[in-house]
């Protein structure tokens with residue numbers, strides 16, 4: 133029997149997952165996650181990260197990711213997976229994070245000894261021991277400087293696909309150059325999380341793919357080349373430190389002999405560049421045509437959609453990244469995702485079951501209790517100093533808080549994703565919290581759109597595996613269409629559709645207006661929303 137296995141890896145904020153698919157059987161054969169806090173306690177991370185300086189500086193440890201990779205492969209061996217059947221591998225990394233390496237990186241990768249661990253051999257290649265990741269919000273100054281040099285917000289967006297954002301790689305690189313000049317000079321290559329791990333498998337520097345490259349404020353979103361003006365605005369001689377860019381579906385080589393000798397991968401296993409977690413999820417959840425959007429409810433919550441054509445958000449909140457198919461995707465990222473939900477759950481000592489029960493038993497509109505849930509610095513809307521604002525209730529109101537955090541998250545998501553012009557016919561839900569049907573019902577009512585819930589899978593790891601299969605078959609001239617490919621894994625038949633309750637559509641439209649006024653009041657010195665909120669309460673609750 134012919135075995136065509138493909139492997140997708142996903143290095144996310146809190147874990148590293150591997151998903152192995154069998155192309156002929158059209159199913160996932162095995163999936164396993166290494167949890168950073170639990171499985172690698174020596175790194176002392178909390179939820180996979182280190183938080184310094186209040187909440188602003190958030191880093192992770194690239195050496196920990198490497199150890200996790202070896203742990204995962206050892207697990208594969210332990211459960212007797214036949215890694216020699218794997219035809220191609222790709223991966224997914226949390227976006228924007230950067231890894232800083234000296235000039236010994238490539239030479240060490242080329243002569244790795246399979247009798248030793250990876251971590252022990254690459255211990256001294258880092259010019260920055262820890263890596264700033266997407267949760268970092270410490271580069272406001274650098275964002276302003278780069279934006280200014282690029283001619284202001286609109287032109288920054290038109291050049292790079294996004295306004296400058298604190299977590300984006302360019303501002304982070306600029307901060308490193310300003311604060312650690314000597315270390316910057318000693319850095320010969322700067323990788324993204326994705327291209328760093330891709331390099332480890334490849335045994336030399338891997339290119340950065342267009343999809344993840346778009347999250348740096350350094351790539352020209354139209355030409356998909358490094359933008360000299362953006363590089364100059366960021367740090368000197370940056371072009372010399374960046375790997376080349378490539379299409380997400382290019383074959384970049386075969387697996388390094390280290391993995392062949394140690395884990396018995398086939399020497400001709402093809403490698404496809406790693407990409408960002410959101411671009412991979414776009415594929416993993418099947419958004420390869422217009423008319424679909426997805427919400428991913430994980431550490432961060434994201435709203436994203438496939439874009440046939442480039443369509444930027446000139447208001448400066450959304451991003452356009454590359455789609456691994458070669459087109460584009462629009463994305464809005466909310467940092468206060470599961471961590472904010474967990475804050476409320478912990479505050480009242482609830483289980484998720486209790487949480488759902490409260491959502492079920494409380495009325496849409498929450499008697500006009502509105503929360504602005506900035507438990508942590510927020511990306512959209514931009515909030516650098518976290519604070520939770522409550523209108524019409526206080527922090528001790530158990531039911532009010534549970535419902536308010538969820539309604540706030542989806543109201544905010546609806547409000548800030550309006551620039552992705554195409555109204556989706558259906559929204560696909562993914563990520564850990566998408567198992568919660570009560571929560572999805574609120575999302576369906578607020579968006580007034582069907583929400584389709586799939587069995588929870590790691591859509592980023594699956595997306596990476598599917599991408600590697602597509603590139604492999606393209607190279608063998610066997611035609612595989614993207615949509616056909618992903619639909620085989622989507623299991624539409626067994627998915628659950630949550631329909632909006634039309635009864636609440638007017639209520640949520642009105643609540644969105646009040647929510648917008650609350651946001652404007654707190655963040656933009658807008659007028660006091662209290663009277664509007666009271667009118668809302670009177671109209672729907674008659675209290």
Ligand code: XUL
Nearest residue numbers: 226227266409432434465
């Ligand atoms: C997207 C973003 C996050 C990270 C981590 O712009 O910052 O979604 O990719 O998941």
